[in-house]
Amino acid sequence: MSKYLLNKFLYTVDRDPELVERYRDDPQGTVTWWEAERANQILNCHVPEASTWLRFTDEEREALTGHDYVRLFALGAHPFLTLTLFIAMFERDHAEPLSFQKEYARRLAHFSLPYPDIAT
Template identity: 75%
Template sequence: MSKYLLDKFLFTVDRDAEWVERYREDPRAAVERWEDEYANRILGCHCDESSTWLRFDQAEREALATHDYPKLFELGAHPFLTLTLFIAMFERDYADEPLGFQSEYARRLAHVTPPYPDIAT
């Protein structure tokens, strides 16, 4: 398991509107494509330098592919990164209520009590 890779996925997808839509519409394909193309790129490197060993494990891949943000939280993904990406994807579905998606996010994570999972990478 790599909390770093989960957070990297959440961070990079959230910063690209095309990737946000791709992930919203076909999450499994988006996760596979991102993993193949971006998982081993070094953040902040504007060259072709990359690593070769980073891959999601099955639990991470499945949680990402099913938009299971409670599971991502349990796996140690940073809650702020998770929340901001999922707001970008789903806030429009809750447009008729103020903070609609944020309320749904809190409801689905209400079962989690301190101590929270460690979010250090």
């Protein structure tokens, strides 16, 4: 398991409006593409350089393709990264102001301290 890779996915997708929409509409295709094309690129590196070993586990891939932010949190994905990305994807589907954020909090309410380790 790589919390780094989960967080890198959430971070990079959230910063690209086209990727946000792609992930919303086609999570399976987006995760598969991102893992093959972007996972091993060195983050914030301005020269073409890449590693070769980073891969999602089946559990991580399933949580990502299912938009399962509760499971991602349990796997150690950073809650601010999941929240900002999922707000961008799903807040528009909720009529009331902050209703997605309230749903996010409600669905994570069963976690108690200490929270899952989010260190990478």
